[in-house]
Amino acid sequence: MVPPVTTMLGQPNVRLNDTPAPETGIRVRGVSKRFGDTVAVADATLSVERGEVVALLGPSGCGKTTLLRLVAGFERPDGGAVAVEGVGVAGPRTFVPPERRRVGMVFQDYALFPHLTVAANAGFGLPRSARAARVPEVLGLVGLDGLGHRHPHELSGGQQQRVALARALAPRPAVVLLDEPWSSIDPVLRGTVREEVMAILRDTGVTALLVTHDREEAFSLADRVALMFDGRIVQCDLPETLYFSPVSPRAAEFVGAANLVPGEIAGGRVGTAIGAFPVVDHGGPRCVQALIRPELVELHPDPEGPAVVLAREFRGHDVFYRVRLADGSVICSQRPSTETVQLGARVVVRPHARAVTVFP
Numbered sequence: 399m400v401p402p403v404t405t406m407l408g409q410p411n412v413r414l415n416d417t418p419a420p421e422t423g424i425r426v427r428g429v430s431k432r433f434g435d436t437v438a439v440a441d442a443t444l445s446v447e448r449g450e451v452v453a454l455l456g457p458s459g460c461g462k463t464t465l466l467r468l469v470a471g472f473e474r475p476d477g478g479a480v481a482v483e484g485v486g487v488a489g490p491r492t493f494v495p496p497e498r499r500r501v502g503m504v505f506q507d508y509a510l511f512p513h514l515t516v517a518a519n520a521g522f523g524l525p526r527s528a529r530a531a532r533v534p535e536v537l538g539l540v541g542l543d544g545l546g547h548r549h550p551h552e553l554s555g556g557q558q559q560r561v562a563l564a565r566a567l568a569p570r571p572a573v574v575l576l577d578e579p580w581s582s583i584d585p586v587l588r589g590t591v592r593e594e595v596m597a598i599l600r601d602t603g604v605t606a607l608l609v610t611h612d613r614e615e616a617f618s619l620a621d622r623v624a625l626m627f628d629g630r631i632v633q634c635d636l637p638e639t640l641y642f643s644p645v646s647p648r649a650a651e652f653v654g655a656a657n658l659v660p661g662e663i664a665g666g667r668v669g670t671a672i673g674a675f676p677v678v679d680h681g682g683p684r685c686v687q688a689l690i691r692p693e694l695v696e697l698h699p700d701p702e703g704p705a706v707v708l709a710r711e712f713r714g715h716d717v718f719y720r721v722r723l724a725d726g727s728v729i730c731s732q733r734p735s736t737e738t739v740q741l742g743a744r745v746v747v748r749p750h751a752r753a754v755t756v757f758p
Contacts, residue, residue: 422484423448423573423605424469429478429488430629431464438464440629441478446573448483451599451606452634453616456626457652462609465626466575469607470503471496483572497523499573502566502604506578508558510550510565517546520564536564540598555583556591563595567602574599576608580615592619613653617641625649642691643678643755650689650755655718657695657729661688661756668756671723673749677756686756692732694750697721703744710741721747 424446431439439461446452454462467473469480471487471494479489482501487494510519520536521529537546540560550558559579566574580592596619599606610616616623617637624634625644633645644650647658661668668677668688672695675688697707697719704724711718717738719731731747739745 421447422481423450424607425479425481425484426465426469427479427481429465429468429475429480431461431468431473431476437629439468439475442626442629442631444624444631444634446605446607448572448605449603450621451596451608451619453608453610453620453623454626455610455613455616455623455653458611460626461629462611462626463577464629466577466607466609469573470501470575471499500569500571502569502571502574504559504562504566504574504576504579506581508550508562508582510558510561512550514549515546516542516548516550516553516561519550519561520546520568522565524568532568536568539567539602540564541594556587556594559583559591559595563598567598567604571604573605573607576606578609578611617653625653627652644689647687647689647757655692655730655732657690657692658687658757659690659727659729661686663756668754671725671727672729672747675749676751676753678753682756683758686758689755689757690729690749691754692718692730694752694754695721695729695731696748696750697731697733697737697739697745698748699739699743700746701744703746705745705747707739707741707743707745710739712738721745723747 422445426442426444429439429442442465454465456462464473468475468488474493475488480487482499486492487499517533521533524532537543540563542557542560542564550561580588583591592615608620622634623637623640624631625640627648633640633649641653644653650656650658659670659672661670663677663684663686666677667674668686670688672690675690706722707719708722708728709720712735715735716732717735719739720728721731722728
């Protein structure tokens, strides 16, 4: 049972009315934060279930890190409420300090103390009486057995990140927050390091909220992805849903290459210059803008074809093409590298028969 925390007025705090404690790790409800005339977070709402990994994805300056700091307790919200494990930690009359929120934090630059050993860094913030037992345990958990005597400068970037993770996990938090944690890692090693770190988090069963601007990172690591623009959470869904059924053209283009082409609805399909596609849950206007992802566009070389390959980018596992259609419009196609088409080739464009999302 989670003990009651104390509000700023010294009264026991109450649970948020719509926050079921057994299932919800983090609940952010209508939270806002301003810095002078700048609105960093505007009426943001987000729920992260216990044990779930959610990625907070968005462009630089959209408010991701500020929202993370509001959950951690490093900033006070101007409006709205925050709960951790069903217990309100920030609200109109409530503010619980960071050290009492059961929240661990992994910073972008790791924030390790260079003059302290690995063991001392990992145990920083723990009661002295708990360090002897907990520090070896948590270093073993992150794969740093036998390195407790070293200093941060003697470790690789990936090992330093493991120290930061060990420090975050040492107090047995209910929630771990990660702020762009892999941006300083060598790109060659980044994939391996992030997979290892996420495996550790999942093994512990801790709730995790990850801030990133990297779509691939968010899609590959998170159970759900919360997309943030201009201080607001505009969509929170499974990666597949966010990719194929985004809420707006802006969301569609941010999460991946997109062909947004004019179309007309007829008989449950949308006709476009690329071809006809089934439509996802459409009950709106007849004239629309259709979202057609590049991988849904096949290219077939044909000397008499009406389309022309303007550019090609070989990526190893696939090839990305820009193609001019007969009407002069330009679209993108992404095909396996076993289906290469030469630059300047004439082609016939054929669509995959997958349902697509349309916008007014």
